[in-house]
Structures are given as structure tokens and as C-alpha cells.
Amino acid sequence: MSLFRTKPVESFLADAAEPGRQLKRTLNTWDLMIMGVAVSVGAGIFSVGARAAANFSGPAVTLSFVIAALTCAMAIMCYAEFATAIPVAGSAYVFSYATMGEFVAWIIGWNLILELFTAAAVIAKYWGIYLTEVFQLVGVHLSPTIDLGIVTMSWGPLLIVALFTLLLVMGTKLSATVGNVFTIIKIAVVLFVIIAGLFYLKAENFTPFIPEAVPASGDGTTEVLKQSLFAFATGAAPAQYGMMGVLAGAALVFFAFVGFDVVATSAEEVKNPNKTLPRGIFAGLALTTLLYVGVSFALTGMVSYKDLAAVETPTLATAFSLVGNEGAASVIAVGSLIGLTTVVMVLLMGLSRVVLAISRDGLLPYGLSKTSAKRGTPVRITVICGSLVALVAGFTRVDVLEEMINIGTLSAFVMVSLGIIVLRRKRPDLKPAFRVPFGPVIPIVSALLCTYLMVNLAVETWIYFVVWLVLGVGIYFGYGRSHSRLNQKFAPQMAARQKPAEAERLNVT
Numbered sequence: 001m002s003l004f005r006t007k008p009v010e011s012f013l014a015d016a017a018e019p020g021r022q023l024k025r026t027l028n029t030w031d032l033m034i035m036g037v038a039v040s041v042g043a044g045i046f047s048v049g050a051r052a053a054a055n056f057s058g059p060a061v062t063l064s065f066v067i068a069a070l071t072c073a074m075a076i077m078c079y080a081e082f083a084t085a086i087p088v089a090g091s092a093y094v095f096s097y098a099t100m101g102e103f104v105a106w107i108i109g110w111n112l113i114l115e116l117f118t119a120a121a122v123i124a125k126y127w128g129i130y131l132t133e134v135f136q137l138v139g140v141h142l143s144p145t146i147d148l149g150i151v152t153m154s155w156g157p158l159l160i161v162a163l164f165t166l167l168l169v170m171g172t173k174l175s176a177t178v179g180n181v182f183t184i185i186k187i188a189v190v191l192f193v194i195i196a197g198l199f200y201l202k203a204e205n206f207t208p209f210i211p212e213a214v215p216a217s218g219d220g221t222t223e224v225l226k227q228s229l230f231a232f233a234t235g236a237a238p239a240q241y242g243m244m245g246v247l248a249g250a251a252l253v254f255f256a257f258v259g260f261d262v263v264a265t266s267a268e269e270v271k272n273p274n275k276t277l278p279r280g281i282f283a284g285l286a287l288t289t290l291l292y293v294g295v296s297f298a299l300t301g302m303v304s305y306k307d308l309a310a311v312e313t314p315t316l317a318t319a320f321s322l323v324g325n326e327g328a329a330s331v332i333a334v335g336s337l338i339g340l341t342t343v344v345m346v347l348l349m350g351l352s353r354v355v356l357a358i359s360r361d362g363l364l365p366y367g368l369s370k371t372s373a374k375r376g377t378p379v380r381i382t383v384i385c386g387s388l389v390a391l392v393a394g395f396t397r398v399d400v401l402e403e404m405i406n407i408g409t410l411s412a413f414v415m416v417s418l419g420i421i422v423l424r425r426k427r428p429d430l431k432p433a434f435r436v437p438f439g440p441v442i443p444i445v446s447a448l449l450c451t452y453l454m455v456n457l458a459v460e461t462w463i464y465f466v467v468w469l470v471l472g473v474g475i476y477f478g479y480g481r482s483h484s485r486l487n488q489k490f491a492p493q494m495a496a497r498q499k500p501a502e503a504e505r506l507n508v509t
Contacts, residue, residue, distance in 0.1 A: 004101030005486055007361065009086050009427065012098065015360050016088040016268055021369050023089060023268045023356075024376030026173040029280045032263055032270065035176065036284020038183040038342035039259035039350075041291055042123065045190060045339065046316040046332050048256050049296040054308035057249030058211040058241055059300040062293050064249035069289040071250070071453075072257040074446035075413040076285055077436040078420045079264040080278045085423065085432035087273035090357025091265040091350075092412035092419075097361070099422040100415065106480055108415050109358045110472035115408030116262070116351035117389060120161070122402050123343045124393040128156020130337040137330050157393035164345040165386030168352065171375045172269050175345060182342045189335035190291050193316065193328065197298030200323045205304050213242025229462050230455040251456045256292055258409045259343070260285060261416075262350035274433030348389065352382045362487075363480035403461040404468070410454045417447040 016022065027035075053061040082095040090097075093112055097105035132144045146153045167175040240248075263281050270276045295316065299308075303322045308314040320328035356378045359368040372379045392398050420436060420443045436442050 002101070003103035003481075006099065006101050006426075007097045007105075007486060009098055009430065012086050012088045012090075012094055020373065021360060021371055022376060023353075023371060023378070024172065025269055025271050025273075026171075026376075027176060027266055027270045027276070027280075029276050029283065031173075031176045031180065032266065032276060032280020033283040033287065034180045034183045035266065035346055036260055036263050036281060037187065037288050037291075038179050039262050039346035040257055040284075040288045040343075041183075041186060041190065042336070042339040042343040044256050045292060045295055046193075046336055047313075048253055049292065049299055050308055050314040050316055050318060052249040052252045053296065053300050053305045054311070054314045055249075056240060056245045056252060058208070058245070058305040059206045060210045060246045061249055061253070061296045061300060061305075063210075064246050064253050065256075065289065065292045065296055067247070067250040068254040068257060069285065069292075071254060071446070071449045072260060073282075073285060074442050075417055075450060076260050076281055077434075078417045078443055078446060079261060080281055080434045081420055081432050081436050082416060082423070083264045083267040083277045083281075084274045084434050085427075085430050087267040087270070087277070088357070089265055089268040089353040091261055091267075091354065092416045093354060093357055095419050095423075096415050099419040099426065102363075102481075102484060102486065103476065104415065106358075106363055106476045107469065107472060108412055109354060109363070110468070110475075111408040111411045112261075112354045113351065114468055115258075115405050115412070116347050116354060117385070117392075118398065118401055118408070119259075119405040120344060120347040120351060120389045121157070121393040121396075121398040122405065123340050123347065124157035124161050124389065125154060125398055127160050127337065127340040127344060128154050128393075130333065130340060131156045133333050134337050137333060151395060154394050158390050160341065160344050161348070161386055161390040161393060164348050165382060165390075167345070168349055168382050168386075169372075169375070169377055169379050171377060172266075172349070175349065179342050179345050182338055182345075186335065186338045186342065187287075187291070189331060189338060190295065193331060193335065194291075194294040194298045196325070196328060196331075197295075197302050197316075197319070200303075200325070201298070201301035203301075205301055210243065210246060211241040211305070213245060214240055228456045229459055230452075233455075248456075251453050253292070254453055255406050257285070257288065258406060259346070261409060261412060262346055265350045265353040268353075278434040348382070348386060351385045351389070352378055355381050355385060360485075362483040362485040363476070366483070366485070401464065403457055404464055407454060407457055407461055407465050410450045410457075413450040414447045414454070417443040417450065 049061055052064055053059070057064045086094055086098060088094055091112065093105055093109035096108045128144050132142050135142050144154055144156055146155055164175065167178055260281065263284065267273050267277060299316055299319050302319045307322055308318060311318050317329040317332045355364060356369055358364045359366055359381070368381050369378065370380055371377060421440045423430070
């Protein structure tokens with residue numbers, strides 16, 4: 001049994017069409033666009049730009065966002081080509097299985113579980129904190145935690161995860177509709193903040209647009225585990241301001257776009273995916289970029305980046321405080337809560353779909369891949385994933401693993417970018433509706449940029465990542481490899497499902 005055996009595209013399509021393991025196609029372009037905004041625009045829109053401006057880019061933080069968006073766009077192009085070629089759940093896991101083999105696919109799937117599970121738990125944790133802050137604005141003082149003997153429970157994460165787990169069980173379209181409402185409110189709050197900030201705009205705050213490079217200072221420059229892997233390996237000093245600072249700022253704000261890969265996991269639930277997927281993904285990325293650039297422009301126009309740098313943890317609320325508008329902090333707190341709400345929902349959906357795809361292939365228990373005949377949702381997986389996320393978010397300090405979200409995402413971005421080149425060589429007969437332009441140039445550049453961002457993550461993040469990979473390898477050799485549906489004992493069932501696969505492909509194109 002080769003570790004690098006691949007699964008044919010036709011087998012993925014056949015598995016997705018198998019009765020009792022199907023998902024309903026209910027999502028349209030609007031749903032996908034809003035989903036992209038929902039998962040990427042959270043509380044970070046009010047903080048990440050301020051940190052990047054203060055510590056790295058100065059007023060050129062808007063340029064950092066544009067660079068980050070272009071980097072993300074290159075990776076998302078690769079996702080779009082794969083998703084229109086193989087319109088099934090599973091995203092990077094499925095794409096890697098079809099091109100680079102089972103072991104690589106398992107590692108990518110395992111990393112996606114890391115990304116989505118950790119992200120859902122971390123965001124749910126922060127949601128609970130913001131909820132208590134919003135209550136305090138109206139004079140209601142609630143503790144974010146409850147002591148239960150020897151353990152402490154954060155009740156907010158349990159509440160939000162339970163709510164969206166129930167909605168996802170009831171149906172993807174229903175949960176998408178609820179998410180759309182929250183996302184529209186979130187966009188309105190962000191636009192209000194941008195417009196309010198423009199009233200305080202001063203042209204002199206944009207000069208110099210790219211500040212002169214200076215020696216870096218601040219926490220984490222001398223602690224070995226807090227250094228980036230690149231700095232640890234090369235002894236390079238951290239960049240602050242100048243063009244290298246703009247690039248360092250881009251590395252930081254790139255993670256504001258993390259989550260767009262989740263949209264690709266919905267490929268199996270999209271109407272007419274060949275047209276809908278590319279349109280929805282790129283429209284969502286464009287809208288998200290405009291919102292981030294708008295916020296960063298208003299932020300750096302309101303106050304000098306030097307004033308932001310003088311604050312330990314600068315945010316957009318810091319800028320409004322510096323110009324004497326304390327009331328904006330209330331709007332930002334409410335906007336943060338609403339923003340995190342939709343992020344939790346989309347991450348839970350993405351997590352359940354990745355686990356569904358892996359279990360269909362037998363690398364996780366095959367019985368988990370059953371879907372509800374009435375609702376067309378993976379009820380078992382959704383409940384299990386929701387319960388585990390709620391327990392971790394409610395009873396642990398999962399926020400210390402925040403950067404694990406980034407490394408899981410970037411590893412998937414790298415493999416999907418390289419996978420496009422492999423897919424075109426192995427299956428030139430496939431004619432996806434969207435193809436990444438300029439041949440292999442964009443996929444290679446995307447892989448290199450994402451690798452660069454990975455090595456800029458902290459050494460301790462890489463240590464945690466290696467531990468996670470070792471655990472994943474153990475599960476694969478202890479269970480997944482022997483239960484894979486590609487094994488000879490499953491060959492008759494696999495062959496029987498090949499015939500209707502082409503018909504299913506025609507139905508979704």
C-alpha cells in the first residue's frame with residue numbers, strides 16, 4: 001500500500017453522490033460572498049490594522065493590506081480552480097488526495113482540523129469576553145466565567161457554539177441566512193466606524209507614508225521561543241518601518257484574510273459551482289479587502305502612527321480615544337461581538353465538512369459520514385465537532401494556541417498552490433470552469449509567499465505544530481491507513497460507484 005496512492009476525481013464525485021452521504025446544494029453566489037466576509041471580518045478588523053500601523057508599517061499599512069490581499073488572492077485562485085474541477089466537500093484535503101497522495105492528503109486534512117478547530121474554539125472564547133463587555137455598556141455586570149468546584153467554565157463559548165451547532169444541524173441554507181443577517185449588520189457597523197473616523201482625518205498624519213526604517217524594539221525580540229523561525233535561523237533583526245516593515249506588516253495582516261479556504265469547503269453545497277464558486281469567493285475577497293483598507297485609512301488619518309506606537313496594545317478604539325470620541329468604543333465593542341458571531345458559525349461548518357470528507361475515505365471512522373436524508377447535513381459530525389469545540393473553549397485556555405490557526409492555514413495554502421501544477425499534468429482532460437492565469441507562475445509565487453509567511457511565525461508555534469503532526473502521523477498509521485477506502489478489500493464498492501460519477505459531474509457543471 002503506497003503512502004502516495006491518489007484517489008481519482010471520479011471517485012470523489014461518486015462518493016459525494018452516494019445516498020445517505022450527500023449534502024444538499026442550496027447556496028448561491030450571494031451566500032458565498034457573505035460567507036467569505038463572515039469568516040474573515042471579525043473583531044480583528046478593529047485591532048490588527050492598528051497593531052501593524054503602530055509597529056511595522058505606519059500609514060503604509062493600507063499598502064500592507066493590499067499586498068496581503070494579493071497574496072491571499074493567488075492562493076484563492078488555486079482553490080477556485082480545484083473547487084470547480086472537484087466540487088465536493090473537503091477543500092485542500094480533497095485536492096491533495098487527488099494530486100499528491102493519501103499520506104500528504106491526511107497531513108493536510110489533519111492540519112485543516114487543527115486550523116478550524118482551534119480557530120472556532122479561540123473565537124468562541126473571545127466571543128464570550130466581548131459579550132460580557134457589551135453587557136457592561138448597558139450597566140449589566142456579568143462574570144465571563146463560573147466556578148464549578150475545581151474547574152472554571154466560560155459560559156459564553158458554550159452558548160454561542162451550542163446555538164450554531166443547532167442551526168447547522170437544521171440546515172446549511174438556514175444557518176447561511178442567519179449568518180447573512182449578522183454579516184450585513186457587521187458591515188454596517190464597519191462602514192459607520194470608517195465614516196466616523198474620516199471626520200477626524202488630518203493630511204499630515206499620512207506623512208511620511210512609509211516611515212524611515214529604525215531598529216526594532218518591543219517584546220519578543222530577544223525571547224527565543226517568541227522569535228520568528230526565520231529570525232531564529234538567520235539571526236535577522238525584526239523589521240520596523242521602511243519597506244521591510246511594510247512587508248512585515250503584510251505578514252501580520254495577512255491573517256486577517258485567513259478563513260477564505262473555508263468557503264471552498266462548501267463546494268458540495270453550492271448551486272452550479274462552476275460559476276457560483278469563483279464569483280462568490282472573489283467577490284467576498286474584494287469586499288473584505290475594501291473594508292480592511294477603509295478601516296486602516298481612517299485609522300492612520302485620525303492619529304499619527306507614533307501615537308499608536310506609544311500604546312501597548314493599540315486598537316481602533318485607541319484612535320477614537322486619542323481624538324476625544326469615547327462613545328465610538330461602544331460601537332466598536334458591539335461590532336466586535338457581531339463580527340465574531342458569524343466567524344464561529346462558518347468555522348464550525350468548515351470543520352464538520354472537512355471531517356465529513358476524511359471519514360468518507362475511511363481515514364476517520366466511515367460511519368461518521370452519514371448525512372440526514374431530510375436536512376442534507378452531517379448531523380453526527382456536526383454535533384461531535386460542536387461539542388468538542390464547546391468543551392475546549394469553555395474549559396481550557398485555548399487562546400494560547402492562537403497562532404496555530406495561521407500555520408494550519410498556510411500549510412494548506414502551500415499544498416493547494418503546488419497541487420494545481422500536479423493536477424494539470426496528471427489530468428489534462430479536466431476542464432475546470434476557472435483556471436489560474438499565467439500557467440504555473442501564480443501557483444509557484446503563491447506557494448513561496450505562503451512559505452515565507454510560515455517561517456515568520458514564532459518558534460514555539462512551530463514546536464506545537466510538530467507535536468500536532470507527530471500525533472497525526474500516529475493516527476494515520478494506527479488507524480487511517482488500514483481503514484482507507486482505497487484498500488483492496490474496498491475495491492468492489494469503489495468500482496461500483498465509478499459509473500454514475502460522470503453523470504454527477506454533468507449535473508453540477
